[in-house]
Amino acid sequence: MPATLVTAAPAAADHAAGDNDFQRYYAEAGPDYAAWSPRFNMHFGYYRRGMNPFAREAMLEEMNRQVLLRLNVETQSPRILDMGCGLGATLRSIATNLPGARLHGITLVPWQVEQGRLLNARDNAAGNIELALGDYQNTGYPSASFDAVYAIESSCYAAGAKKSALLQEARRLLRPGGRIVVADGFLGPGKLRGPQAGIFRRLCDCWAIETFGQIGDFTTELARLGFDNIHVQRLQLRVTPSVLHVPWVTLRFLLTSAIRSTRKMTRARWNNVIAPLLMPFVSFPVGPVAYYLVSAARSRDA
Numbered sequence: 001m002p003a004t005l006v007t008a009a010p011a012a013a014d015h016a017a018g019d020n021d022f023q024r025y026y027a028e029a030g031p032d033y034a035a036w037s038p039r040f041n042m043h044f045g046y047y048r049r050g051m052n053p054f055a056r057e058a059m060l061e062e063m064n065r066q067v068l069l070r071l072n073v074e075t076q077s078p079r080i081l082d083m084g085c086g087l088g089a090t091l092r093s094i095a096t097n098l099p100g101a102r103l104h105g106i107t108l109v110p111w112q113v114e115q116g117r118l119l120n121a122r123d124n125a126a127g128n129i130e131l132a133l134g135d136y137q138n139t140g141y142p143s144a145s146f147d148a149v150y151a152i153e154s155s156c157y158a159a160g161a162k163k164s165a166l167l168q169e170a171r172r173l174l175r176p177g178g179r180i181v182v183a184d185g186f187l188g189p190g191k192l193r194g195p196q197a198g199i200f201r202r203l204c205d206c207w208a209i210e211t212f213g214q215i216g217d218f219t220t221e222l223a224r225l226g227f228d229n230i231h232v233q234r235l236q237l238r239v240t241p242s243v244l245h246v247p248w249v250t251l252r253f254l255l256t257s258a259i260r261s262t263r264k265m266t267r268a269r270w271n272n273v274i275a276p277l278l279m280p281f282v283s284f285p286v287g288p289v290a291y292y293l294v295s296a297a298r299s300r301d302a
C-alpha cells in the first residue's frame, strides 16, 4: 500500500478546511469514514437473509451489489456514472463484478479524487475508473452519454426536497431508456413531531445537508422530468443491522482517536460522531425519516 494512501488514521489534517460547511465537513471529518469501512464505503449496508449481521463490510458491499442489480445494465461494457462518488468504493466494487464497464465518478471534494485514484491503482481498477472533481448538478459530460447513473447517500446534499437539479442533470446525461438508482435517507410520509423537528435540523447541520429529500416530492419530480418505471423500496429493515454497528464503531473511534490520533477533534469531526446517534430519534418507526432505494428509467419517448 503506498504510504500516501488513506488508512485508518488518514492525513486529512493536511486538507485545509474550505470556505463553507460542506467543504469543512468533508475536509475534516470525511477521512474518519475509514473507521467505518476499510474499503471506504461511505454508506450503510444492505442485509440479506443468511448474511452475518456482524460482518459490516460485507453488508456495505452488498449495498453496492443491490444498486448495480437495479441499474439493470444490458451490455457488457456500459458507461456508468457515480454522482457523489466519495473515494470510489462502489465503482471499484462494480469494476470487479462487471469488468468491461466504463466507470466514472464525480465528487465535490478534491482529496477524495486524489485518494480515490490511489485506491483504484492499488486495486488495479485505474484503467476502468475515471474520477473527476465537480458538481453532480452541472457535470459538463455530454448529453445522453451514460447508460446508467446512481447516487448512494449523496443525493441528500442536492438542493431542496425534490432534489430537482440533481435529477435534471441525471436525465440529461442518460440515454433514452438509461437507468437511475438512488439509495439514501428521505423524509417519508408523516410529520416530525415535537422535539423531532429540532433534532432533524441538528442532524442536517451535523452532516452539512440543507435538507433530506422528501420521497413523495422526489418521485413526483422524477415523473415530471420524464422518468418512468419508477420503483420505490423502503429499506429500513435491510439497513438496520449496519446502523446497529454505529454505537460500537463510534465508541471504538473515540477511544482510538483520543489515545492515538494527532488530529484535533474539530467541531466537524464531533458532528460526524453525533449525527448517526441522532438518527434513531427521527427515523422509522418513531419518525418520518427512512432509508429508500429508488430506481427509474429515462423514458424512451421523452
Ligand SMILES: C[S@@+](CC[C@H](N)C(=O)[O-])C[C@H]1O[C@@H](n2cnc3c(N)ncnc32)[C@H](O)[C@@H]1O
Residues within 6 Å of the ligand: 026, 040, 041, 042, 043, 083, 084, 085, 086, 087, 088, 089, 090, 106, 107, 108, 109, 112, 134, 135, 136, 137, 151, 152, 153, 154, 157, 158
Ligand atoms: C456520504 S458520501 C457517499 C460517497 C459514496 N457514494 C459512497 O457511498 O461511498 C457523499 C458524497 O457526495 C458527494 N457530493 C455531495 N454533493 C455533491 C455535489 N454537488 N457534486 C458532487 N458530489 C457531491 C460528496 O463529495 C461525497 O463524496
